[in-house]
Amino acid sequence: MFIILPLGIFILSLLLIGAVIVRKLAFLRKLSPEVLENSAVNYRGFWEELLPEAGGIIKFIKSHEWRLKLLEQFEKLFSLLKSISSLIDSLFHKILLLVKRKAKQSEQIVIKEEIKEQKEKAEIEEAIEAISEHNGSDIREEEQLLIINIAKNPRDPELYRRLGDIYIKTEEYDDARQCFEKAIELNPRDIASRGKLKKVLAKLPPA
Numbered sequence: 301m302f303i304i305l306p307l308g309i310f311i312l313s314l315l316l317i318g319a320v321i322v323r324k325l326a327f328l329r330k331l332s333p334e335v336l337e338n339s340a341v342n343y344r345g346f347w348e349e350l351l352p353e354a355g356g357i358i359k360f361i362k363s364h365e366w367r368l369k370l371l372e373q374f375e376k377l378f379s380l381l382k383s384i385s386s387l388i389d390s391l392f393h394k395i396l397l398l399v400k401r402k403a404k405q406s407e408q409i410v411i412k413e414e415i416k417e418q419k420e421k422a423e424i425e426e427a428i429e430a431i432s433e434h435n436g437s438d439i440r441e442e443e444q445l446l447i448i449n450i451a452k453n454p455r456d457p458e459l460y461r462r463l464g465d466i467y468i469k470t471e472e473y474d475d476a477r478q479c480f481e482k483a484i485e486l487n488p489r490d491i492a493s494r495g496k497l498k499k500v501l502a503k504l505p506p507a
Contacts, residue, residue: 464493
């Protein structure tokens with residue numbers, strides 16, 4: 301197999317060369333002896349007629365058309381690359397603007413939430429103070445208000461601490477313990493709640 305394939309290619313090449321030679325011999329027979337013996341014969345024209353394919357290749361190489369065509373293709377390529385680069389720059393610019401807009405919107409939402417939370421805390425404190433001033437003995441009403449506000453904002457340790465203070469006044473020490481423990485859980489640095497929890501535990505019977 302490895303010998304037959306190269307041998308076949310070689311034989312095919314010989315046949316093609318032979319066909320070219322036979323074709324060109326017909327051209328040589330047409331030439332008169334005077335032309336062959338004439339020293340002023342145009343060898344360039346002779347070889348161009350003998351091998352017109354080679355002459356065409358030589359003319360193409362010597363001409364400037366291929367250079368112009370090559371430059372034209374390069375210009376088209378550079379123009380395409382420039383267009384792609386501009387498109388990519390525009391796309392990244394739009395993405396950057398979109399990211400900045402989203403970040404600004406998120407920041408505004410956070411600020412609004414903080415303002416809302418502070419406003420709610422202020423309203424709660426004002427309501428508690430108003431109730432205390434209006435009727436200092438009505439502890440149960442204050443208790444219910446604190447429970448309602450804890451349901452609205454269960455992450456506020458101050459509400460649990462105030463509710464614990466009410467339970468101390470009503471001597472409901474176990475409920476007070478739970479309130480102070482929750483306040484400390486939400487704010488481990490709440491020293492006041494830790495001190496009150498210690499006093500409440502002293503009031504409770506040993507487990």
